Amino acid sequence: MNAKQEERSNPFGMDEECTNCDLCERRERVVHGYGDVDADFLFVGEMPSAGADRTGVPFTGDEAGERLQAILGRLGLNDSAADADEPEIENAFLTYLTRCHHPERPPDDGEIMTCEPYLNAEIRMINPEILVPVGEGALAEIATEYTTTPASDIDIAEDHATTIRGRGFELVPMIHPGEQTEKQTEAFVEHFAELMGTDYRQTKGRQGR
DSSP states (O other): OOTTOOOSSOTTOOOSSOOSSGGGGTOSSOOOOEEOTTOSEEEEESSOOHHHHHHSSTTOSSHHHHHHHHHHHHTTSBOSOTTOSSOOBOSEEEEESSSSOOSSSOOOHHHHHHHHHHHHHHHHHHOOSEEEEBSHHHHHHHHHHHOOSOGGGOOHHHHTTOOEEOSSSEEOOBOOTTTOOHHHHHHHHHHHHHHHTSOOTTSTTSSOO
């Protein structure tokens, strides 16, 4: 492990026994952020999947998680197998809007708001260059908070694998990996690899650590 690598979940010591909303009644565990705490790229999903609820690590434990980990591997951001429960992530950090899995529904606005301080703390401490909202729910929340683009003008299918100028960050939306076609996956890898080859470090420092 190099000096900047953090492979343990919940690197900021956040509450592991949170009971602040009803999601706590159905989860197996709290799934906090995981990865490189000095990352340039922060991937934000909506809610832990059943697989992540089992492993305790975002975007692992199921086919969709493996697909995202494979994408990270192709981009040089994951040094382990796509099906690893504790992937070796470098220059990326993985997290969610909410920290607890519900087997039957997505989170509601109140649950997202309850978990918002956790996400805000991660964004503030990591201070990434690029935010990657993973899925429609994450895009709606992240774009509302970090861009001036009206919500009605944001669409996950149209904005997938594009770069949106944000307030202090750039956003690169991603269709949820469990819903991507092969063509959409290739489009994201191609766009993100091209972005990584540019001077993307232009917004660092606008958000205070």
